[in-house]
Structures are given as structure tokens and as C-alpha cells.
Amino acid sequence: MENGDLDRTLELLWRRTLGTPQGRRGPKQRVSVDEVIRAGIAVADEEGLPAFSMRKVADRLGLKLMSVYTYVPGRSELIGLMVDEVIGEVEHPPHEGDLRNRITGVARHMWDEFHRHPWLLQVESSRPWIGPNGSERYEWHLAALEGAGFTDLEMDLVVSLIGDFTKGAASTSILARRTAERSGITDADWWAMHAPILERVMTPGAYPLSGRVGTAAGEEYNAIGDPDRSFGFGLERLLDGVELLLKNRKPRDVS
Amino acid sequence: MENGDLDRTLELLWRRTLGTPQGRRGPKQRVSVDEVIRAGIAVADEEGLPAFSMRKVADRLGLKLMSVYTYVPGRSELIGLMVDEVIGEVEHPPHEGDLRNRITGVARHMWDEFHRHPWLLQVESSRPWIGPNGSERYEWHLAALEGAGFTDLEMDLVVSLIGDFTKGAASTSILARRTAERSGITDADWWAMHAPILERVMTPGAYPLSGRVGTAAGEEYNAIGDPDRSFGFGLERLLDGVELLLKNRKPRDVS
DNA sequence: CTTAACTCCGTATGCCTTACGGAAATACGT
DNA sequence: ACGTATTTCCGTAAGGCATACGGAGTTAAG
Numbered sequence: 112m113e114n115g116d117l118d119r120t121l122e123l124l125w126r127r128t129l130g131t132p133q134g135r136r137g138p139k140q141r142v143s144v145d146e147v148i149r150a151g152i153a154v155a156d157e158e159g160l161p162a163f164s165m166r167k168v169a170d171r172l173g174l175k176l177m178s179v180y181t182y183v184p185g186r187s188e189l190i191g192l193m194v195d196e197v198i199g200e201v202e203h204p205p206h207e208g209d210l211r212n213r214i215t216g217v218a219r220h221m222w223d224e225f226h227r228h229p230w231l232l233q234v235e236s237s238r239p240w241i242g243p244n245g246s247e248r249y250e251w252h253l254a255a256l257e258g259a260g261f262t263d264l265e266m267d268l269v270v271s272l273i274g275d276f277t278k279g280a281a282s283t284s285i286l287a288r289r290t291a292e293r294s295g296i297t298d299a300d301w302w303a304m305h306a307p308i309l310e311r312v313m314t315p316g317a318y319p320l321s322g323r324v325g326t327a328a329g330e331e332y333n334a335i336g337d338p339d340r341s342f343g344f345g346l347e348r349l350l351d352g353v354e355l356l357l358k359n360r361k362p363r364d365v366s
Numbered sequence: 367m368e369n370g371d372l373d374r375t376l377e378l379l380w381r382r383t384l385g386t387p388q389g390r391r392g393p394k395q396r397v398s399v400d401e402v403i404r405a406g407i408a409v410a411d412e413e414g415l416p417a418f419s420m421r422k423v424a425d426r427l428g429l430k431l432m433s434v435y436t437y438v439p440g441r442s443e444l445i446g447l448m449v450d451e452v453i454g455e456v457e458h459p460p461h462e463g464d465l466r467n468r469i470t471g472v473a474r475h476m477w478d479e480f481h482r483h484p485w486l487l488q489v490e491s492s493r494p495w496i497g498p499n500g501s502e503r504y505e506w507h508l509a510a511l512e513g514a515g516f517t518d519l520e521m522d523l524v525v526s527l528i529g530d531f532t533k534g535a536a537s538t539s540i541l542a543r544r545t546a547e548r549s550g551i552t553d554a555d556w557w558a559m560h561a562p563i564l565e566r567v568m569t570p571g572a573y574p575l576s577g578r579v580g581t582a583a584g585e586e587y588n589a590i591g592d593p594d595r596s597f598g599f600g601l602e603r604l605l606d607g608v609e610l611l612l613k614n615r616k617p618r619d620v621s
Numbered sequence: 622c623t624t625a626a627c628t629c630c631g632t633a634t635g636c637c638t639t640a641c642g643g644a645a646a647t648a649c650g651t
Numbered sequence: 652a653c654g655t656a657t658t659t660c661c662g663t664a665a666g667g668c669a670t671a672c673g674g675a676g677t678t679a680a681g
Binding site: 247264278304327 | 372373376380382384490491492493496501502504505508509512517518519521522523526527529530531532533534535537538541542545549553556559560563564566567568572573574575576578579580582583586590591595596597599600602603604605606607608610611
């Protein structure tokens with residue numbers, strides 16, 4: 112990616128023309144960049160990022176492979192456009208209630224988004240493509256915390272904390288769902304296949320806690336785990352911890 | 367993967383022979399399964415999982431591509447073996463001190479492991495291959511919580527919480543590191559390339575909080591973020607939250 | 622009505638996994 | 652001692668992938 116592609120991709124993201132206003136000669140484009148982006152999202156929704164290919168996008172648009180490259184510079188830039196598009200899909204509702212409510216809203220918003228488009232978890236991006244919807248998202252996250260008593264730095268740290276935890280939890284949840292779908296094997300079947308072999312191979316009594324806790328969890332969940340419940344439980348602990356940070360400080364401010 | 371591969375892979379993981387004790391005829395194997403696993407780890411360490419290929423493993427061993435398949439059933443099974451091998455690399459120290467100390471130890475142990483072998487984050491696995499080192503790891507995680515006053519179910523939930531958060535935070539950290547290494551561009555340079563374009567494209571004053579907090583964070587970190595610090599900060603909040611769960615219950619037990 | 626600009630796409634390069642089958646090497650059974 | 656079953660190593664081929672490059676055809680500007 113050289114500078115030309117950077118300019119080009121930011122133009123596409125912000126739907127603005129910065130350089131030469133693009134000549135009008137030559138054949139009309141058969142589809143629009145938006146259609147390319149939406150086709151890309153459809154492919155990724157259905158098959159995940161590893162199976163996402165430029166050819167499949169082309170097929171879906173009725174174009175041949177190489178024509179797609181006249182709309183977007185390349186695969187990774189298209190993915191950047193898809194991400195920003197998807198962030199803009201659902202309105203960011205105004206924040207309401209106390210801090211606890213606000214943060215819960217932010218975390219669940221992310222959680223739902225990951226489940227709507229699981230491939231978001233497979234996009235490897237520090238240094239994201241900065242688009243209008245991503246920018247609005249960060250602003251919305253910060254707005255949830257504004258006025259609660261955090262320093263600016265703490266606001267950034269808390270946003271990271273929510274994001275990291277939600278990302279980790281969602282990734283567990285989505286992996287479990289995808290594994291079940293793709294393999295066509297339930298957790299119970301999977302365990303039934305492993306148990307007899309493992310019994311022969313493990314030293315009996317070697318893992319007492321795992322046995323006890325694993326059994327308790329297995330009976331409660333009827334599965335290896337319950338990702339929704341883990342997310343809910345973790346979020347409550349996390350909120351307790353964040354509230355405590357403010358409680359421990361506020362008395363000093365008052366005195 | 368059919369049942370033959372499951373048996374075979376569990377045999378390899380636990381270094382045990384379950385079925386027929388394998389005949390001794392034919393040419394000797396030129397390398398050992400352990401060498402294959404170590405070669406795989408070396409490739410993954412250097413290039414990451416997406417670039418990890420059976421051919422590169424073969425090259426490193428002085429074998430031709432297809433010979434590797436006489437040692438392990440396939441790519442994903444080899445990755446399973448690599449994961450368990452890597453988990454066994456560093457001893458699990460006995461847990462010491464109070465709950466806070468113990469959980470911190472567990473979380474930092476995971477954090478370090480992810481940084482030692484970043485490709486662990488790219489292994490997509492609910493339903494992991496169950497090997498001896500992974501089993502010992504789960505037992506060790508639970509042992510950190512045993513006796514603190516959790517129910518069995520809570521023990522499982524707290525382990526998930528630590529894991530999810532650490533995974534999310536480590537993934538941010540490693541992505542930042544890898545991006546910097548691969549691109550050869552610092553965060554500052556990256557921002558210097560974007561800023562002038564974004565200024566032209568964003569409505570001025572559209573993102574007041576982002577501007578304020580982003581500037582504060584940028585000045586503090588001299589980078590987009592400080593993943594180590596985020597991890598430390600998040601872990602403290604999380605520990606506060608987990609401790610609170612016990613504090614709120616213990617008085618009832620006493621009364 | 623020429624020509625510049627643009628779209629669409631064929632081809633080629635160089636990756637990847639893994640199914641299949643053949644050749645060579647080895648040790649067991651007799 | 653010798654045939655034969657077994658095993659290893661590997662060549663080939665099928666069916667994927669991104670993208671560089673250049674050519675053919677289409678359209679609008681001058």
C-alpha cells in the first residue's frame with residue numbers, strides 16, 4: 112500500500128473526492144462502490160473472512176474477478192470499507208441512566224454487532240481504516256463515560272477495557288457457534304467421542320478440580336460453556352470494578 | 367477429520383499408543399514427531415499462522431512436502447499439537463499469596479505466553495485438542511481460585527472472565543506490535559500520513575471528545591495506545607470486581 | 622472525428638492443502 | 652535365505668487464492 116492507495120481509500124471511506132475530480136470518459140461503471148461493499152459484507156457474513164475472496168465478490172456482482180479492482184484498491188482496503196459500513200448499520204442510541212447502564216449499553220451494542228457480523232473478529236487491525244462511522248463510534252463510546260468523574264486518560268483506558276473484554280468474550284461465543292454449525296456435531300457428541308479415549312489415556316484422578324468443576328459446569332450448561340452467561344457475569348464484575356474506581360476517589364473530592 | 371484422525375491425534379498428544387502397536391518394518395523415519403512439532407512452532411513464531419504452511423515445515427526439516435503427512439494427519443492437527451507443546455514450555459508455578467495475587471499470576475502467565483507465541487491468538491478453537499499440557503493448565507487455573515469461597519460454577523465463570531479479558535487485551539497488544547514491525551512505520555508516522563487528509567475530510571469540531579481524549583492519550587503514550595498499561599489497568603478493575611463478589615457474600619455466611 | 626481516459630477482463634505467476642498412487646527400503650515369517 | 656507385508660518418502664494433479672500487467676473495447680472531450 113503506497114500513498115496513492117491511502118488517499119484513494121480515505122476518499123472512498125468518506126465518500127469525498129480530494130484529488131482530481133475523476134474524468135467522465137470511458138464506459139459507465141456497471142455497479143457502484145456501495146454495491147461492492149455490500150456484496151463483500153454478504154460474502155463475509157456467509158463464509159467468514161478466511162473464505163472471503165475477491166472472486167466471490169465479483170461473482171456476486173456479475174463481474175469478472177479483475178473488474179473489482181477498478182472499484183477498490185485491493186482486498187484489505189475493501190475489508191476496511193466493509194467494517195466502516197457495518198459500524199454504521201445500527202444507530203448509536205443516546206446514553207441514558209447511570210454509568211452502569213451506559214456502559215452496559217455500549218458493551219451490549221458491541222456484543223450484538225460481533226454476533227451480527229462475526230467476521231469483524233477476524234479483521235486484524237490495530238491502525239484501523241478511519242472512516243466516518245468508526246469515528247462516530249469512538250465518540251459515542253467516550254460520551255457514555257463523559258461527566259462520570261474520570262480523567263481523560265481513564266476514559267481511554269475504560270473504553271479499552273470494555274472493548275478488550277467484549278472482544279474476548281464475543282470471540283469465545285462466536286467460535287462455539289461456528290464450530291457447532293460447521294461440524295454438525297453437538298458439544299455432547301464431541302465429548303462422547305473424546306471421553307472414552309481420554310479415560311484410557313489420562314492418569315485417573317490427575318485432574319480433580321477440572322473433574323469437579325467441569326461436571327458442575329457441564330450439568331448447568333448442557334454444553335462446554337455458556338458464552339452469553341460468561342459475558343453477563345464478566346460484565347457485572349467489570350462494572351463493579353469500574354464503579355469502585357470512582358467511589359474510592361469521590362470522598363476525597365468532597366472533603 | 368474422521369474417527370481415525372481423532373484417535374491418532376490424541377495418541378500423538380498424549381504420546382501413547384492405543385490401537386495396534388505400529389509395525390517396525392519399512393524405512394526408519396528421518397525425523398521425529400517432536401521435531402515436526404518444534405519446526406511448526408518455529409515457522410509459526412516467525413511468520414504467524416496465516417503464513418504457516420506444511421511446505422515450510424517440510425523445508426525446515428529437510429523433507430519434501432508430502433512426507434510431513436506421514437507424521438501428522440494434517441495441518442489443523444499439527445497446530446493442535448503445537449498448542450499443547452507450547453503450553454508445556456513454561457512450568458506452572460505454585461499459587462502463592464491472596465486471591466488477588468493468584469489471579470494476577472494466572473493472567474500474567476497467559477499474557478506472557480501470548481506474547482511469546484502470538485500465533486496462539488490466531489488459533490480458532492472452541493473444542494480444543496485436549497492434550498496433557500492443556501489439561502494441566504485448566505487444573506492450574508482452577509487451583510488459583512480453590513478455597514476462596516466461590517461456587518464451582520463461579521470458578522468456571524471467573525476462569526472464563528480472566529481468559530476472555532486477557533485474550534482480548536493481548537490481541538490488541540500483539541496486533542500493535544506486529545503492525546509496527548511489518549509496516550516499518552511508527553504510530554507517529556502513520557498518524558502524520560492520516561492527519562492532513564482527515565483534516566480535509568472531517569467536519570471540524572465533529573468529534574470533540576475524541577479530540578480531547580485522543581490528544582491526552584497520545585501525549586501520554588506517544589502512540590495510539592499503550593497495551594501494557596491497558597492490560598494492567600483492566601486487570602485491577604477486574605480484580606476489584608471479583609473481590610467484591612466475595613465480600614458481598616461473606617457477611618451473610620458469618621451471620 | 623480524433624484521441625484521451627476509462628472499464629472490463631484474460632493471462633500469468635506463485636502461493637496454498639491434500640488425495641492418490643508408485644518406488645524404494647526394511648524386517649518379519651518361514 | 653528369500654519372499655512378502657509394511658512403511659516411508661515423494662511426484663503429480665486438482666482446485667483454491669491475490670494481484671501485476673497489458674490489451675480490447677467504450678465513451679466523452681476537444
